[in-house]
Amino acid sequence: MPTDSKRSTVFRESFLALFEQPEHEAALRLIGKVLTSLVWEGKDLLDAPASTPRSTRLRDAKCAVGDLHQAVDMLSEIGQQVDDGFKRETTRLMLAIADAADEVEPIADRLDAAFTRFLATPEPEE
Amino acid sequence: MPDHPQSSVTEPAGEFRETFLYWIEDPEHHATVRRFGDLFGQLIGEAQLVVRNPREHPPTGIWVCEFIRAALLDAAHLRTELAEVADNVGAPLPANEVRLMIAVADLMPEFDAWIGRLRAGLDAATAAAAGKDAADAD
Numbered sequence: 474m475p476t477d478s479k480r481s482t483v484f485r486e487s488f489l490a491l492f493e494q495p496e497h498e499a500a501l502r503l504i505g506k507v508l509t510s511l512v513w514e515g516k517d518l519l520d521a522p523a524s525t526p527r528s529t530r531l532r533d534a535k536c537a538v539g540d541l542h543q544a545v546d547m548l549s550e551i552g553q554q555v556d557d558g559f560k561r562e563t564t565r566l567m568l569a570i571a572d573a574a575d576e577v578e579p580i581a582d583r584l585d586a587a588f589t590r591f592l593a594t595p596e597p598e599e
Numbered sequence: 600m601p602d603h604p605q606s607s608v609t610e611p612a613g614e615f616r617e618t619f620l621y622w623i624e625d626p627e628h629h630a631t632v633r634r635f636g637d638l639f640g641q642l643i644g645e646a647q648l649v650v651r652n653p654r655e656h657p658p659t660g661i662w663v664c665e666f667i668r669a670a671l672l673d674a675a676h677l678r679t680e681l682a683e684v685a686d687n688v689g690a691p692l693p694a695n696e697v698r699l700m701i702a703v704a705d706l707m708p709e710f711d712a713w714i715g716r717l718r719a720g721l722d723a724a725t726a727a728a729a730g731k732d733a734a735d736a737d
Binding site for chain 2: 484491531548560566570590594
């Protein structure tokens with residue numbers, strides 16, 4: 474499992490964790506790096522308009538709230554996967570995680586609302 | 600910088616992060632890559648030979664812990680992004696931006712506490728599952 478700094482910037486970790494063979498997971502991490510480079514180089518080629526650093530950071534953070542929602546859904550779903558095939562300790566963990574996902578959902582919703590309110594306000598003139 | 604209303608989880612992003620998709624500026628390209636991410640996830644799901652197949656290999660406790668840890672890492676990514684936003688607190692900012700910073704700062708301790716609780720629980724569960732899975736394998 475990677476540390477925060479080694480995390481893929483393209484693929485979700487919960488997706489990469491599905492791969493059984495370490496070399497398959499490593500290959501996808503590499504593809505992620507290549508895709509990131511391509512997008513950044515493509516932006517130069519396409520002569521993209523200059524961005525506003527302040528807006529960029531905040532809008533990027535809003536996207537991260539979107540990713541949080543996805544991760545919370547994933548944690549929630551783990552609780553729904555419980556069946557008789559799991560050992561008691563594993564079942565207990567899966568149910569606890571689903572409860573924890575319910576706990577964080579209001580935080581994600583409040584963050585989302587704060588960003589949506591902010592982005593709906595027109596940027597002040599420089 | 601473009602605004603992608605479609606990024607607000609109105610269409611599935613599949614296996615791509617929203618923070619990656621955001622950088623694809625052209626709306627048409629953005630929508631195409633978004634659809635590709637969804638399709639890619641479905642294809643991988645169908646190709647059960649390359650992914651962990653619960654039907655053939657029932658998940659062990661340790662695998663469940665690893666999967667949860669991965670989802671938690673995705674959730675914690677938000678913390679990194681918000682810390683970068685908060686780095687600018689000292690700068691002269693418009694009022695609406697200050698209000699946003701305050702809203703974020705108010706929620707951060709709650710979020711940090713949640714991540715901390717979950718990580719601690721997960722570490723304990725991982726240690727227990729590792730011992731249990733090893734004992735079952737013997």
